[in-house]
Amino acid sequence: MAFLAKGLLSVARQPCLVNNLTHTFRALSLAPRLQQQQKPTLVNAAVVANKSEKVSSELEQKECQDVFDKVNQQLDERKEGRLFAIVHLCGKQFKITAGDIILVEGYWPPTIGDEIRLEKVLLAGAKDFTLIGRPILPAGLVNVKATIIEKTLTHTKTHFKKKRRKQYMRINFQRSPNTMIRINSIEVEQNVGGPAQVISEPRIF
Amino acid sequence: MxxxxxxxxxxxxxxxxxxxxxxxxxxxxxxxxxxxxxxxxxxxxxxxxxxxxxxxxxxxxxxxxxxxxxxxxxxxxxxxxxxxxxxxxxxxxxxxxxxxxxxxxxxxxxxxxxxxxxRKMWHTDVPSIQGPWTPFTLRAPEANVATYPNADASRPLDVEQSATDKLIELFKQQRLADKNKSTDEVLEEKRAE
The missing domain is CATH 3.40.30.10 (Glutaredoxin)
Structure with missing residues (x-):
């Protein structure tokens, strides 16, 4: 566990590897620190700091690579065990694993028997490792397959409004659509920490 | 109704x-x-x-x-x-x-x-894969042997640098810079800033 936490920390500190992992560009805490150190008043101190920074960054990079190698080795040997993922679906996040049932509330076009791929994966994990997206994992890294198994209506909900002493009373009944989805499988498709793959089709999210 | x-x-x-x-x-x-x-x-x-x-x-x-x-x-x-x-x-x-x-x-x-x-919008047969969370997950094992009351554990996590601390740091930096350079250079840098 401590090793994991350390690995995560080093990933968080390492911009290039993080970009490899997630392909997303975000300002990191490292950048402002460097800028601060390159102020003219602190030339010598900055040089010293840069040197130590370089050494430590190399160390961190090595640590990151070790973590990636371990994860990849586990995936290659198929010893990762059961995977879980957090997916974003219709404005809600679900923590899912293979065989789960989730429900989407409200109107949603897919119909029964449709097999879909949930692409907005925010996080995927196994017993020993966790892949965290910022905010979502790169396309094609994790493949989450699902089947629509039921489209139905909820029970009848009563909307009752009354204003006292105003001769106002309304009663409405409504049933909203519900869609039940079965998660079929969650798989890690690519090597973790590998180079960014060029994806031809643009993501719309 | x-x-x-x-x-x-x-x-x-x-x-x-x-x-x-x-x-x-x-x-x-x-x-x-x-x-x-x-x-x-x-x-x-x-x-x-x-x-x-x-x-x-x-x-x-x-x-x-x-x-x-x-x-x-x-x-x-x-x-x-x-x-x-x-x-x-x-x-x-x-x-x-x-x-x-x-x-x-x-x-x-x-x-x-x-x-x-x-009652739920979710059903699973495997509720937890990495194990349920406890206060000790992802914690250093040193916590097992720590004695309480513990000064480290009682401190707040986010103590911001106070204005005095900032001033002291600035002063120290200035002293460092002064040692390394002549006064003219320092002045120039001040202007550049």
Whole structure:
């Protein structure tokens, strides 16, 4: 566990590897620190700091690579065990694993028997490792397959409004659509920490 | 005011027979369309039967469709499901679009679902994969041997640098810079800043 936490920390500190992992560009805490150190008043101190920074960054990079190698080795040997993922679906996040049932509330076009791929994966994990997206994992890294198994209506909900002493009373009944989805499988498709793959089709999210 | 919700059954999402794990099986087995040949309230049902029913039956070979005319009775849709449920729908004065919509509903649901309040929108057989969270997950094992009260543990996590601390640091930096450079350079840098 401590090793994991350390690995995560080093990933968080390492911009290039993080970009490899997630392909997303975000300002990191490292950048402002460097800028601060390159102020003219602190030339010598900055040089010293840069040197130590370089050494430590190399160390961190090595640590990151070790973590990636371990994860990849586990995936290659198929010893990762059961995977879980957090997916974003219709404005809600679900923590899912293979065989789960989730429900989407409200109107949603897919119909029964449709097999879909949930692409907005925010996080995927196994017993020993966790892949965290910022905010979502790169396309094609994790493949989450699902089947629509039921489209139905909820029970009848009563909307009752009354204003006292105003001769106002309304009663409405409504049933909203519900869609039940079965998660079929969650798989890690690519090597973790590998180079960014060029994806031809643009993501719309 | 209706109090029907007080006696409403509640439950959790389940799918019959592990449906969808290997393949999907349509749960609707039989559907019966009952109508009257002359009565006005069955007009939509008659139109639906004339125009769309054959298409529906062709699209869904797994569903048996019965058509049952009866005199001077209202139009009715009845669906029978694989789990033995039977859903009865009154279609009085409904037009053909309404009827095709209700028939789609009968087809897409797993059983008679009208009287079940769902308590969760999620069902899993494996609630935790990395183990449930405890206060000791992802903590350093040193906490096991620490003695309390502990000064480190009692300190707040985010003590901001106070203005005095900032000033002291600035002063120290200035001293460092002054040692390394002549006064002119320092002045220039000040201006540049």
């Amino acid at each position: 209706s109090n029907s919700h007080l006696f409403l059954k509640s439950g959790f999402p389940r799918a019959p027979l592990q449906n969808g794990i290997g393949r999907y099986v349509c749960q609707l087995q039989r559907v019966t369309l009952k109508f009257c040949k002359n009565h006005g309230s069955s007009r939509g049902m008659r139109e639906f039967i004339e125009n769309h029913l054959v298409d529906f039956a062709k699209e869904n070979p797994g569903v048996v469709v019965y058509v049952k005319p009866r005199r001077h009775r209202g139009p009715v849709l009845v669906g029978e499901y694989l789990n033995g449920d039977r859903e009865w729908l009154n279609c009085r004065n409904a037009n053909k679009d309404d009827i095709s919509k209700w028939l789609q509903l009968l087809k897409t649901q797993n059983g008679s679902s009208s009287s079940l309040r769902l």
